[in-house]
Amino acid sequence: MGAKKTKEKPPISRKAKSPKKTAKWQLHLFVAGMSPRSQDAIANIHKLCEKHLIGRYKLEVIDIHQHPLSASVNQILAVPTLIKKLPPPLRKFVGDMSKTEKILAGLDLRMEERND
Amino acid sequence: MPKAKVSTKILLQKTPTGIEGFDEITFGGLPKGRPTLIVGNAGCGKTLFGMEFLARGAMQFNEPGVMMSFEETAEELTKNFSSLGFNVNDLIARKKLHIEFVAVEPSEMEETGAYDLEGLFVRIDYALKSIKAKRVVLDTIAALFSGLTDETIIRAELRRLFKWLKSRGVTVIITGEKGIATLTRHGLEEYVADCVILLEHTIVERSATRRLRVVKYRGSSHGTDEYPFLIQETGISVLPITSLNLEHTVSKERISTGIERLDSMLDGKGFYRGSSILVSGPSGAGKTTVAAHFALAACKRNERVLFFAFEESGNQIARNMLSVGMKLEPFIKAGMLKVHAARQTAYGLEMHLATMHKLINEFKPKIIVVDPMSNMMTSGTVPEVKSMLVRLIDFIKVSQITAMFTDVGTFQSGETTGVGVSSLMDTWILLKSLETYGERNRGIYVLKARGMNHSSQIREFVITSKGIILIDAYSGADGVLAGTARVAQEALDKASKILRNQETARKHRESKRKKLSFEAEFALLKSKYENEEDELNRAILQETVGEDALLHERYKIAGLRSSDLIITAEHKGKRKHGR
Numbered sequence: 204m205g206a207k208k209t210k211e212k213p214p215i216s217r218k219a220k221s222p223k224k225t226a227k228w229q230l231h232l233f234v235a236g237m238s239p240r241s242q243d244a245i246a247n248i249h250k251l252c253e254k255h256l257i258g259r260y261k262l263e264v265i266d267i268h269q270h271p272l273s274a275s276v277n278q279i280l281a282v283p284t285l286i287k288k289l290p291p292p293l294r295k296f297v298g299d300m301s302k303t304e305k306i307l308a309g310l311d312l313r314m315e316e317r318n319d
Numbered sequence: 320m321p322k323a324k325v326s327t328k329i330l331l332q333k334t335p336t337g338i339e340g341f342d343e344i345t346f347g348g349l350p351k352g353r354p355t356l357i358v359g360n361a362g363c364g365k366t367l368f369g370m371e372f373l374a375r376g377a378m379q380f381n382e383p384g385v386m387m388s389f390e391e392t393a394e395e396l397t398k399n400f401s402s403l404g405f406n407v408n409d410l411i412a413r414k415k416l417h418i419e420f421v422a423v424e425p426s427e428m429e430e431t432g433a434y435d436l437e438g439l440f441v442r443i444d445y446a447l448k449s450i451k452a453k454r455v456v457l458d459t460i461a462a463l464f465s466g467l468t469d470e471t472i473i474r475a476e477l478r479r480l481f482k483w484l485k486s487r488g489v490t491v492i493i494t495g496e497k498g499i500a501t502l503t504r505h506g507l508e509e510y511v512a513d514c515v516i517l518l519e520h521t522i523v524e525r526s527a528t529r530r531l532r533v534v535k536y537r538g539s540s541h542g543t544d545e546y547p548f549l550i551q552e553t554g555i556s557v558l559p560i561t562s563l564n565l566e567h568t569v570s571k572e573r574i575s576t577g578i579e580r581l582d583s584m585l586d587g588k589g590f591y592r593g594s595s596i597l598v599s600g601p602s603g604a605g606k607t608t609v610a611a612h613f614a615l616a617a618c619k620r621n622e623r624v625l626f627f628a629f630e631e632s633g634n635q636i637a638r639n640m641l642s643v644g645m646k647l648e649p650f651i652k653a654g655m656l657k658v659h660a661a662r663q664t665a666y667g668l669e670m671h672l673a674t675m676h677k678l679i680n681e682f683k684p685k686i687i688v689v690d691p692m693s694n695m696m697t698s699g700t701v702p703e704v705k706s707m708l709v710r711l712i713d714f715i716k717v718s719q720i721t722a723m724f725t726d727v728g729t730f731q732s733g734e735t736t737g738v739g740v741s742s743l744m745d746t747w748i749l750l751k752s753l754e755t756y757g758e759r760n761r762g763i764y765v766l767k768a769r770g771m772n773h774s775s776q777i778r779e780f781v782i783t784s785k786g787i788i789l790i791d792a793y794s795g796a797d798g799v800l801a802g803t804a805r806v807a808q809e810a811l812d813k814a815s816k817i818l819r820n821q822e823t824a825r826k827h828r829e830s831k832r833k834k835l836s837f838e839a840e841f842a843l844l845k846s847k848y849e850n851e852e853d854e855l856n857r858a859i860l861q862e863t864v865g866e867d868a869l870l871h872e873r874y875k876i877a878g879l880r881s882s883d884l885i886i887t888a889e890h891k892g893k894r895k896h897g898r
Contacts, residue, residue: 233438235435235438240435268441271444271445274438274441275419275442278422279442280436280439281434281435281436281437281439281467283434284438293427295429296428296429297431297434297467298430298431298434301431301433302430302432305429306431309429
């Protein structure tokens with residue numbers, strides 16, 4: 204439900220690659236303002252996706268300062284938080300997304316699926 | 320109370336919680352605009368305290384509140400709390416309450432580097448703004464420690480959070496699990512230094528008691544005791560419900576005891592309205608019957624009576640009292656008399672007190688009877704029971720209710736109550752069993768009656784088919800005579816009275832006889848005297864006649880001797896007589 208809302212009026216749809224088909228990975232990144240940590244997280248996740256999920260993902264970046272309700276709807280506690288909406292199961296990652304291996308494992312990205 | 324309010328107002332502004340009794344022990348509530356920590360083990364009522372704080376704030380003080388729940392979802396909270404009689408959905412709809420569920424699920428969360436809790440801040444901020452909240456409850460923020468692993472970050476963020484909340488001027492309640500070495504398991508007390516309240520749920524002698532203690536309250540005086548509190552249908556109530564002051568108004572009105580001669584022992588008028596009466600005596604002394612008389616008299620005066628029966632059921636009391644000529648049943652049916660029967664062991668002491676409070680508030684009786692008070696002993700320790708009774712007595716005195724308590728006294732010293740509350744009682748009627756000559760009789764006397772000139776005599780009473788009847792007891796050198804001894808004494812008295820009566824009658828008769836005999840003698844003497852008088856008169860007459868005759872004879876003889884002499888003599892004689 205929250206995803207829909209953010210989809211309808213995508214706040215900062217930075218560098219979100221529109222997928223050719225339906226994107227297999229739908230990711231939402233919640234940040235609080237454009238703090239250095241937010242920027243780090245955005246850069247890190249973008250790098251990761253481009254490297255491993257190219258063409259198969261959709262990333263939305265949401266600033267909870269501007270969309271406080273979305274923080275509540277998506278149960279955001281810590282920021283930055285990345286939510287893997289699809290594929291199921293739903294999973295959350297908090298932090299500046301610097302631990303790539305952990306994220307890759309959490310994204311259910313098997314070795315053979317990686318782009319490298 | 321007003322004094323305390325004035326002094327604390329200068330020092331510290333307070334936010335009333337509206338929770339029964341709590342604002343009294345903290346002299347006004349929680350510190351305004353500051354965080355308060357509520358500590359306790361699982362199931363001690365922390366969440367409820369928080370929710371009630373918010374709900375009452377919204378309903379009574381027009382201060383909307385936000386519940387940040389880390390453990391229960393909004394639906395669960397709403398459901399749980401609605402069962403306590405608060406219309407949570409309505410409060411939410413009217414924007415008086417906002418419940419925000421903060422899910423902290425470690426299984427879903429992967430930590431990938433540095434983060435902060437801005438998400439939480441944003442959510443609290445949004446919730447506060449959306450309903451212009453003045454109160455916030457964080458229940459329980461310690462859940463963060465289980466969801467996130469980086470304690471350093473959490474602690475730094477918590478410090479920031481409380482600083483931020485303080486700057487917002489909202490009154491905050493933070494709940495926390497009780498720790499073993501520290502006050503809270505995660506040391507939340509570090510961040511909340513203004514007010515700490517400890518809730519406990521202890522089991523003493525297999526009965527559970529909830530207690531509340533204000534551990535710390537910066538800048539304010541507060542009650543320091545452990546206060547029992549209850550969770551009932553209407554939420555939390557901290558006891559004392561009424562503050563212990565002796566400022567209640569007193570009535571001069573007198574009400575009957577229901578026993579005619581007992582009234583006359585009490586100055587002829589009975590008890591004072593609003594006083595508390597203790598009827599103590601050993602078992603079988605007739606305490607319940609005395610109480611029933613009192614209750615019945617009140618019912619007949621059209622006053623409501625609430626009868627707390629801790630030994631018998633209402634039906635049993637009604638049946639038993641019928642056997643001594645008291646018809647309670649019609650009054651029970653008419654709703655004038657309400658019997659609340661419960662075993663003391665059924666629930667804890669505080670619950671009893673609260674139930675009694677509740678029933679009294681609902682039923683609004685003029686008279687209450689607690690039969691027997693001493694059974695309370697089984698549900699707590701002596702000081703607990705005493706403090707409970709103090710509170711109960713205080714409460715009913717303030718409400719101008721006349722209360723009769725019965726008590727099975729420990730009869731060794733005769734004048735002590737099991738719970739030692741005699742000093743709280745205005746009137747104390749002692750029922751005594753008098754054991755003499757192999758039988759057991761009942762005695763009644765007024766041990767004390769504040770504000771009246773009561774009888775100091777011990778009376779015997781009997782329970783007849785028409786109820787209690789008081790009889791004059793014979794007080795002699797050996798104490799009180801009662802029962803057959805009294806009857807024997809009465810018979811003895813009766814016999815001597817008869818004897819005395821006979822003696823008097825005899826004397827009366829004797830005097831009458833004497834009078835008669837005197838009269839007879841007098842009559843005799845009188846007749847004697849009359850006889851003599853007669854005699855004498857006759858003699859006098861004879862003598863006069865004789866003299867005349869002699870004179871006459873002499874003249875006759877003289878006449879015979881010379882006729883001329885007769886004329887002169889006659890003439891002479893006539894002259895002589897005429898002189």
